[in-house]
Amino acid sequence: MQVAVLAHEKFPERAKTAVGVLRYADYDVTAVLDRDRAGGRVNEYLPGVPDAPIVEGMEDVENADALLIGIAPIGGGFDESWREDVENALSRGCDVISGLHYFLSEDEEFVSLAAENDCELWDVRKPDEDLTVSQGIAKDVDAEVVLTVGTDCSVGKMTVSLELARAAQAQGVDAGFIPTGQTGIMIEGWGNPIDRVVSDFTAGAVEEMILEKGDEHDYLFVEGQGTIIHPAYSAVTCGILHGAMPDKLVLCHAAGREAIHGYEDFSIPPVDTYVDLYEGLAGPVHEAEVAAGALNTMEIADDGPARDAVSEYGSDLGVPATDPVRFDTEEVLEALL
């Protein structure tokens, strides 16, 4: 499927959905829409993924079967400056894939344009109607469950889960990936958007996925969300921890991050505070240990200092650590598998 990815004014640093899709999905990305960087190429900003032109808007895209909204602002609203691109896409028969809290399938104009042009509006973040409360039985599946947890939002939990699952598969290990957020769901084509379910069903929506896949694989890598000390999103983190009932945790952090992203009044405590909280909170439901660390070193230009940062992070944690995008995952996988 040929896909155009909308990432206006945010590509690539603040466009984690766009980057995730470019890096991991099977789509053929034919263009990235970013009016601030129009005329450039994806690989100028993001090496190591299939290249594509960066364009001003949908009218400059030649081939596409779908437009995918590749940015997710705080609050998940729809930016009216994107309306023209969505209109253009629907008018020429492209589907539109969105992970916003604002549902395109409830926007009257988009609904009627989609009907006229026989295309689909896929709101990835719209949860199934039949979700319910957790039964507390995720611990009973055959697979060992590995959950990524974080010191903050946007530190790379999805990326770490995907990289580790793929590295495990490359070793011949039967490993599955459980998506819990819009980007993971777009990449995999299925999954429950945990941050959008009714709060009482948070753990239940994760449990349902673990039960569905847990006897098919030897290992499940579950995408974590947020952080347990997030002033706004900790509920989601806590529900995933108890719903997934992981055996092992990978603590993810971004090098140099000192305060909660977007909530700068709240500083990030030492890593052992997180270890105590995640393990302490998991324990009474299902014992889990922080068995590895993952450090996002994107902000560190050179490999030498990045390696030093990873090794310092690992020794702070007292467990093997890596940046799985940049360095190898051997030691970390050994601790997890």
Added chain:
Amino acid sequence: MQVAVLAHEKFPERAKTAVGVLRYADYDVTAVLDRDRAGGRVNEYLPGVPDAPIVEGMEDVENADALLIGIAPIGGGFDESWREDVENALSRGCDVISGLHYFLSEDEEFVSLAAENDCELWDVRKPDEDLTVSQGIAKDVDAEVVLTVGTDCSVGKMTVSLELARAAQAQGVDAGFIPTGQTGIMIEGWGNPIDRVVSDFTAGAVEEMILEKGDEHDYLFVEGQGTIIHPAYSAVTCGILHGAMPDKLVLCHAAGREAIHGYEDFSIPPVDTYVDLYEGLAGPVHEAEVAAGALNTMEIADDGPARDAVSEYGSDLGVPATDPVRFDTEEVLEALL
């Protein structure tokens, strides 16, 4: 307003909404519907509240302006055996008040009956459309915030919050109550049903209420939900803890409870585990301390052993404790105000 309260087969032990409404709301309860105890009186089972007859069904109720669903089964479904009572109520022009996850206002038959008879279907658990993510600013209100937290569901957190708020008011203290669940909302006539909001908005829905009332009172008593180690509902608990940003916590427990209610595989750890988790989790967002304990001694018949249980609970916690329904609240309030 004259109200009939539906509590079939569950009054009073497993009908916490019915009991809460009888004990704290300003409604004139004219009957309780419980087909298992029809012919009895409320006071036979629940002393200390206004008395009323217990009847078989709505057809035996003489006077009522509304029927209130006073039970909340796990999962929050609608029991079809109640349909006749709701039909009867609507047919005679009574409003129906419900805190179920199943919305009566989305049931076609009820909607058309309500329209025909000009009555209202109030789904207390249906959240406002305009809720959003927390801004992380509940800490900035003038009021001191006291949150009840629990070792389990159904240990009496709402009751404790209401009793302490009333006892504080009786001392001349300007104290408000923040309802977070269906019963509290029914009693107060306003509030956000936190277990029913989108999980990303859990903290935000609490924060909104704190901001609304926080400069009107000197103290706010916030109704907690669930427990931080609940296999299904911990997300709600965690979101309330971070959204309310309490200064002080009251740890609520039910005497003799050894496992999580309805999830008997999960045992209740020692109280200091809870103290560490609640304080540890609150700390990085806003410092809070467990300053008092509340023990629900409903299952202990005699006052002597109940007093002993309270005093043991207090000494385990190392802070003043009481059962605010049964004993005085002086010492506990001193620790909180």
